[in-house]
Amino acid sequence: MLTVLFLLDRFSLLLTKILMVSVVCIVGLHLIGATPARSQSPLAPEVQQAIGAEPGSVVLDGKTLFQIRSNFGPLSALQRANLTNEQLSAVASNLQISPESVRAENVQGITLIVAGEKNVHITTITPEDAKAEGATQETLTQKYVATIRSSLITFREQRSIEKIVRGVGYAILATLLFWLTIRLLNKLFAVTLDRLGNWLEHYSDRLKDANRGVLPITPFITVILHFAELGRSVLYLFLACVYLFMIFGFFPWTQGLSSNFWAIIGATLAETERAIVGYLPNLFTLVLIVFITREILAFIHLFFKEIKLGSISLPWFYADWVQPTFQLVRFFVFALALAIAMPFIPGFKSPAFQGVSLVLSALLTLGAASAVSNIIGGFIVVYTRSFQIGDMIKIGELIGIVLEKDVLVTRIRTPKNVVITIPNSTILSSNVINYSTLAKDLGDTTGLVLHTTITLGYDIPWQKVHQVLIEAAQATPQILSNPAPFVLQTSLNDFNVSYELNAYTDCPEYSPEIYSDLHRNIQDKCNEVGIEIMSPSFLALRDGNHSTIPEDYLPNDYKTPGFYVDASKSQPPT
Template sequence: MKKLPIIILVIAFSSMLYAQENTITPYIDNKQIDIDSIPKGEPVIVGDKELFRIHSVLGPFSSKERASATIQRLNRILEKKLFDRDKLKVITSEFTTDIVYDNAIIMSITAIDAKEENKNPDELANAYIETIADIQKTRPQHTIVNKPEDIYTFIINNRDTLIKAVVALFSSIVFLIIYYFLSKLFSKIYTVVEKRKGTTFKSIIIKNNEIISDSTLVSLLVSILKAVKLSAVIGLLYLLITIIFILFPWAKSASVMNIIKGILLTILTTVIAIGIFKTIKIGMKALQDNISNWKGTLIKPLKIKTVSVLTEEQSVNILKKMILAFYIILNIFLLYIFIPIIFSYFEFTSTWADSLFGYILTPLKMMISAFAGFLPNLFFIFVIIFVNRYVIKLTKVIFDEIAAGNIAIHNFHQDWAEPTFKIVRSMIIIFTIIVVFPYLPGSQSDAFKGISIFLGILFSLGSTSVIANIVAGTILTYMYAFRIGDRVKIGDTVGDVIEKTLLVTRVKTVKNIMVTIPNSIVMGSHIINYTTSSTHGEGLILCTTITLGYDIPWKKVHDTLINAALATADIKKQPSPFVLQTGLDDFYVSYEVNCYTDRPEIMARIYSELHQNIQDKCSEAGIEILSPHYTAARDGNASTIPGQSLQETYQAPPFVIKIIDKLIKKDKNGDDK
């Protein structure tokens, strides 16, 4: 019930609006007019006079297009000096009634046009012919002067025309005077600008680098002033032409006006274009001239860590080439824009302008439209990437804590934290790409799908070894076969591990040689980790073999080798070294000395020092190292032991000579034996 008054008011207000809508009376300048009195159709105007109106379409042409074409044809006919009224004729066809001049159709009258004018087509065509002929009568006619009286008659008959001619002449003189003083004024301005070079107009310097010199700046200002002067002259000329057409409306033709306007605009546009081209040229030249001065300040060598990618000189040369390429592209683009603008000033070339502009605008419109349609998907992609970024950051924080030991996971080594993080990060990124892919522009197109299939096949065929190395690298990571810094032997390569990636393992040998081994080869080779062996149990056992003759007591050899091992630095005293006899060969016995160390990274130095000590301790013990292929005749030859290790009373043994009386003996029978 409370809403009932409101409903009644709404119904009443709607009824008032409906009543007003159905009783609208048009007003112009506060005066009531009749709608039926407003002219209908498209007017045909020649000069300043409306001749008639066209009401209907004809084929694909609208009434407006028909009126425009009729105006152009009438202007071409009326501009002829010799106009013959008798050449205007009416020709009736099946569907239209045509007005023809000299066998060329001026316009066609349809049944609808005639109905709108309340006449039949033939009557309307004859009326239009009379209207066209009357227009020709108002145009000035030629007068032939044969005697003085004819001059007076000519002046009286053409008094208004002569007055207008005098006004036009006076206007031309005024234009010339203004142009003269304008030229003088601008010449003085040019002189003043030139004189103030270096004072008012100074070079533009930024951070001790001259960007634009004073001469360049003055040249630019003079060019701008010349453009202003030319624009003013064109404006005055256009004003003069307008005055002439006002004085002589019969000379005013739409086609002529369009051509004159097009010529003036072409001149103005050309001047502006030349100014733009010169300004760009001056700017580019100043930029190229000053680039060399920026070395060491704005332009510095491009380095990635310690690797020099580009020197200053190379950077300068690249920038100069880029500026030149940009200058050429910009000029071509401006020229492409300038030509259609010129074409658009003239009616007969306007379609060319539309075509040329279309080559640029159509792709731009398509790009803008596609980008606008892509915005929702782009927003979704940004959200996915944003979430992905912070998920990766959170994951990194967790694995950093595992690497630092703050988070402990059973049977998960701290060294696994970084490679595991890389694997998890890769999986997150791959998942993100899979989610984002359908939202990329063109992802559902056949071309995009074809390229994706081609790249997939190419990747599958060309990355077999890469995938094998990645899989091997992942397995090696969790096998815990070695770590960075471990002394290892992989195949025939012995050295320290300095880098371990998913693809390769890099080892630095004891000779400082960097060896890069693909992980698939590492996986297929036996791996000896000396560092792990030294840190687990009693330590790493180093062993070396020496062969000595059977004439030396084995206990003496054992004691000598153990003493040599204990005298070697970085050999552990406990557990103590020990000797194994590994072979009893034909001429010698093989002794293997074994000793413990916890310094596998200096194995080569330890072995070298151990061998030195074995030589020294053997010499001190009077043991000659003669085997395996060292022989000596004891009689008459000195010992091979170094002199400082021999006794002072030592003398080389003499040669033993035995005299054999009879080399030939007789047997019982008397024969030689």
């Protein structure tokens, strides 16, 4: 009764926890839904009208100079930006064209930006471009000309010999500084670990005494050390990134990567933040599913534990069913929880996730058929209770004591101390002979019947044979006196009689030793009463030979008999 009340109390506590977590998740979801989303200020309607397609960026040496937002004739804004980039790169590489030669020329309301004496065309400014930028065409032209001139000057200054030599020097200095920093951090980390280890070794007993009855401190120190190792790796990675982007910033060909480093980091962090905030509702749902599953499994584990301890009695439920039944129930709870949680896992609806799922399903279907059959066979073996741990069984031609019953295999130990692993599917398709079921049954007093057969001649009285065999069985250790041994005459052969000795034992695991002792006692008892165990072919030449009984059992005056010849029946030669 107390156990039932305890289980009911645990069940009510489980429902209370689930209710509290559900309320917290619902409130959190409402708070997330009430958070105002970040919105970008839209462009003015007239600007949106002027933009004909996706804008294109004009870039020189990794730096964005301006953007082209409108189409011009058959060219889209992106195509115009690509052509401008090609022309601008050609002008920047041509040292005969000075930055001061960049100028604007008006042709029928359209402004052309050209450079050099040959009027190399760089870009075109249309009224639609000015309208898209929200400025006049003249103002936009002056801005573009000034931007292009300054970018050309910077481009050529960065590629001067002085700048390159200075960049090489800065790169060497940065490399040396990076190497010294890594060496210093390695030494600092090693010294910290040594001091912490010495401190733990010196104060371990004191820590154990001070922390007795609470929690061991060593696992926490190990966890802290692992986190410290992780932090060191992250720090090294960050320093390596900073070093690389510093090196990139010293040379004009890679300055674009360096100048965009923090922009890349910022964009990555912003994207990560958006992904995390957007995933929070699903995360709350997953947390709720995990919590409910954990509490249900804890309650199920407690229920089966009470059954195993005997606090809860179910007449139809055997003790050896507790563990496999718990495993089955736990598997189905896990499977149900996983099926409910799968739609809330990140990337569940992505083609990559679905493709991997299909591949794994195909692999499991094709390669796990044998394992599934073994698992099913293992549970069938458990629930049919064909044998238990410690039983002496025979499966096919294999005989041994059961050492282990697993979900996939069963292990037995043969009388020769050889451990054999048998798949459960093989057991399911074979006959299982259990020598221990009745021998260990307290309600059964018969035990296991051991039997052996000998053949003796017709000249020996059967009553004498029965008596000798029963005495041999009674003299054998681990043979039960009650029920008493008995002898069956199984066949009357041409030259001998088959006598089968049957004896009971409650120790089937010692059958080989019992058989050996029984056969030895049969030999001794037969020799004591003068019974020779011989084959018919030996009996045919018996007259005149020495007895086969050992010397210890023969009389002191025994002599080997001679051949007997009946002269009265002999016929004279004719």
